[in-house]
Amino acid sequence: MELVEVSDADDPRLADYTRLRDVELRKSLEAEHGLFIAEGEKVIRRAVGAGYPVRSVLLTRKWLASLRDLPGDVTAYVVSDEVMRNVAGFHVHRGALASMARLPLPSVADLLAGPGVRRATGEEEALLGHGDVERGGRHPRRILVLEDLVDHGNVGAIFRCAAALGIDGIVLSPRCADPLYRRAVKVSMGAVFAIPYARMADWYAGLEEVREAGYRLLALTPDQNATPIDTVKTGERVALLLGAEGDGLSSRWLDEADESVCIPMSPTAMAAGVDSLNVVAAAAIACHGLMRPSR
Amino acid sequence: MELVEVSDADDPRLADYTRLRDVELRKSLEAEHGLFIAEGEKVIRRAVGAGYPVRSVLLTRKWLASLRDLPGDVTAYVVSDEVMRNVAGFHVHRGALASMARLPLPSVADLLAGPGVRRATGEEEALLGHGDVERGGRHPRRILVLEDLVDHGNVGAIFRCAAALGIDGIVLSPRCADPLYRRAVKVSMGAVFAIPYARMADWYAGLEEVREAGYRLLALTPDQNATPIDTVKTGERVALLLGAEGDGLSSRWLDEADESVCIPMSPTAMAAGVDSLNVVAAAAIACHGLMRPSR
Numbered sequence: 001m002e003l004v005e006v007s008d009a010d011d012p013r014l015a016d017y018t019r020l021r022d023v024e025l026r027k028s029l030e031a032e033h034g035l036f037i038a039e040g041e042k043v044i045r046r047a048v049g050a051g052y053p054v055r056s057v058l059l060t061r062k063w064l065a066s067l068r069d070l071p072g073d074v075t076a077y078v079v080s081d082e083v084m085r086n087v088a089g090f091h092v093h094r095g096a097l098a099s100m101a102r103l104p105l106p107s108v109a110d111l112l113a114g115p116g117v118r119r120a121t122g123e124e125e126a127l128l129g130h131g132d133v134e135r136g137g138r139h140p141r142r143i144l145v146l147e148d149l150v151d152h153g154n155v156g157a158i159f160r161c162a163a164a165l166g167i168d169g170i171v172l173s174p175r176c177a178d179p180l181y182r183r184a185v186k187v188s189m190g191a192v193f194a195i196p197y198a199r200m201a202d203w204y205a206g207l208e209e210v211r212e213a214g215y216r217l218l219a220l221t222p223d224q225n226a227t228p229i230d231t232v233k234t235g236e237r238v239a240l241l242l243g244a245e246g247d248g249l250s251s252r253w254l255d256e257a258d259e260s261v262c263i264p265m266s267p268t269a270m271a272a273g274v275d276s277l278n279v280v281a282a283a284a285i286a287c288h289g290l291m292r293p294s295r
Numbered sequence: 296m297e298l299v300e301v302s303d304a305d306d307p308r309l310a311d312y313t314r315l316r317d318v319e320l321r322k323s324l325e326a327e328h329g330l331f332i333a334e335g336e337k338v339i340r341r342a343v344g345a346g347y348p349v350r351s352v353l354l355t356r357k358w359l360a361s362l363r364d365l366p367g368d369v370t371a372y373v374v375s376d377e378v379m380r381n382v383a384g385f386h387v388h389r390g391a392l393a394s395m396a397r398l399p400l401p402s403v404a405d406l407l408a409g410p411g412v413r414r415a416t417g418e419e420e421a422l423l424g425h426g427d428v429e430r431g432g433r434h435p436r437r438i439l440v441l442e443d444l445v446d447h448g449n450v451g452a453i454f455r456c457a458a459a460l461g462i463d464g465i466v467l468s469p470r471c472a473d474p475l476y477r478r479a480v481k482v483s484m485g486a487v488f489a490i491p492y493a494r495m496a497d498w499y500a501g502l503e504e505v506r507e508a509g510y511r512l513l514a515l516t517p518d519q520n521a522t523p524i525d526t527v528k529t530g531e532r533v534a535l536l537l538g539a540e541g542d543g544l545s546s547r548w549l550d551e552a553d554e555s556v557c558i559p560m561s562p563t564a565m566a567a568g569v570d571s572l573n574v575v576a577a578a579a580i581a582c583h584g585l586m587r588p589s590r
Contacts, residue, residue, distance in 0.1 A: 165559075
C-alpha cells in the first residue's frame with residue numbers, strides 16, 4: 001500500500017470522493033468514470049473479496065492500520081478528519097472510503113443462464129445434441145425482479161435480505177436505483193457484492209425474457225384476494241416481482257405475471273388504515289416464503 | 296379551526312415545533328410538556344382518530360385546505376415556507392405539522408390484561424367466583440417485546456409491520472426508543488397509534504412479568520441452531536423478543552426465554568459474510584411466522 005498525505009480537499013487526486021451526498025453529481029461521476037464508493041473496513045474488504053479492483057483508498061490516520069494489509073498495489077490518500085469531511089460533504093463515521101472500479105454487468109440472459117453455462121461450440125453441440133455446456137454451476141432457481149425502486153436504501157436492504165435468505169439473483173428494471181450507489185452498498189452491508197444481478201435493457205419486453213428463460217412470474221401485491229405467499233405453488237424456477245415504493249407494480253407487469261401473490265394482513269389493521277407493509281418488510285417475508293422447502 | 300398568522304420563527308407560540316431534528320432537545324421538550332409531533336395530513340388524522348388531543352397545528356397556506364375540517368377547537372398557526380423551515384430546522388415535505396398531547400401509557404400489566412378486563416368489585420367477585428370482569432375485549436395473544444432498540448426509524452417500521460400483520464401489542468424495554476418520536480411516527484405511517492404498547496419500568500424483572508401473565512417467551516436470534524420460526528409451536532399466548540440493532544438480545548433475556556427461534560438463512564450467504572438480516576426484516580418475517588394459523 002502506497003501512502004500519500006493530502007492536505008487540500010480540492011486536490012484533484014481526491015476527485016473520486018467529491019460530495020458523496022450529491023446524488024446527481026455522483027450519478028454522472030460514477031457513470032462516466034465507472035466507479036463506486038465503498039465505506040468502512042468491512043464493506044471495502046467485501047468489495048475486494050468479490051473481485052472489484054481498488055482505484056484508491058481515502059482514510060484518516062486512525063483507520064490506516066485496519067486496511068494496511070489490503071492486497072494488491074493500492075494507493076491510500078491519508079487526510080485529516082477535516083479534509084475528509086470537506087471532501088465527502090459530511091462526517092464519515094467509519095473513517096475509510098474506497099473508490100472501486102465497476103465490473104461489466106452480465107446481461108439478463110447470462111444471469112438467468114447461471115454461472116456455469118455457456119453456449120456450446122459447433123463441435124460440442126454435435127456431440128451433445130444440444131447447445132448448452134454446463135460448467136459445474138447451477139441455474140438460479142429463485143430470483144427477484146425489482147421494478148423502478150427509487151430509494152437506494154430500500155434497494156440495499158432488499159439485496160441484504162435476498163442474499164441472506166438464499167435468493168440466487170436479482171433483475172432490475174431499467175429505472176431501478178443503482179445497487180452500487182454508496183447508500184445502497186452501505187445499507188446492504190456489502191450484500192450487493194454477494195448476489196449476482198443484471199439490468200433489463202427494456203422495461204416493455206424485459207419481463208417476457210424472464211418468462212422465456214423458464215421462470216414462473218409471481219407478482220407481489222397488497223391485494224388480499226391474491227394467493228397467500230405461503231400457499232403458492234412455486235415450481236422449479238420462480239421470479240418474484242416487487243414494485244416501487246408507494247405505487248407498487250405497474251399494471252403491465254401485474255397483467256404479465258403468471259400469478260399474483262400477497263402477504264396476509266390483519267383485517268383490523270386494514271380497517272384502521274394500516275393497509276400495507278413497506279417494500280423491504282414485504283420483500284423479506286416474500287423471500288422467506290419462496291425459500292421454504294419446495295411444494 | 297382558528298387561524299393565526301405568524302411571521303416570526305421565534306414566536307413563542309411555535310415553541311412546540313422548535314428544531315425537530317435536535318434529538319436531545321426534542322426529548323426534553325416532549326417529556327416536559329407531554330407532547331409529540333405528527334407530520335403530514337394522513338398521520339395527523341390518524342393521531343386525531345386514535346384519540347390524541349391536538350395542542351395546535353403548524354402549516355403553510357398551501358396545506359390549509361387539507362386539514363381545515365379537523366374536529367374540535369384547533370388553533371392553526373399559518374406560516375410561510377421560510378418560517379416553517381426555520382422553526383423545524385429543515386424543509387417539511389408535507390407542509391403540515393401537529394403538536395399532539397400524549398396520553399398516559401398503560402402499565403405492562405394492564406396492556407397484557409387486554410382492553411376488556413378490569414378487577415371485579417367485591418360484590419361482583421362474590422357473584423362470579425373470580426376476580427376479573429371481562430368487558431367484551433380480548434386478551435392479546437401475540438405480542439412483541441423490544442429490548443433497547445435505539446433507532447427511531449426501526450421502532451416505527453416494526454410497529455408498522457406488527458400492526459399490519461395483526462400483532463396485538465408491544466412491550467418496550469426501559470431504554471427502547473420512543474415510538475412517538477417524530478421519525479418513528481413518520482416511518483410507522485401512524486401505525487404507532489394503531490397498536491397498544493407499554494413500557495417496562497424495570498429491565499431486570501420485566502420479562503418475568505410477561506411470562507407470569509401467561510406468555511411463552513420466544514427469543515429471536517441469528518443462531519441457526521435455534522428452532523426455525525415456521526416450525527415453532529406457539530401455543531395460546533406468545534411473546535416474541537427482539538434485540539437491539541447490532542448486539543441483538545442481551546444474554547439475560549436469551550437465558551430467560553422459553554425457547555430460541557431463528558430465521559433460516561442461506562449457508563452460502565453466511566459463508567460469504569452475509570450472516571444476518573436487519574432487525575426490521577427479521578421482525579417482519581418473525582411476525583408473519585407467528586401469525587400463521589395456530590399449530
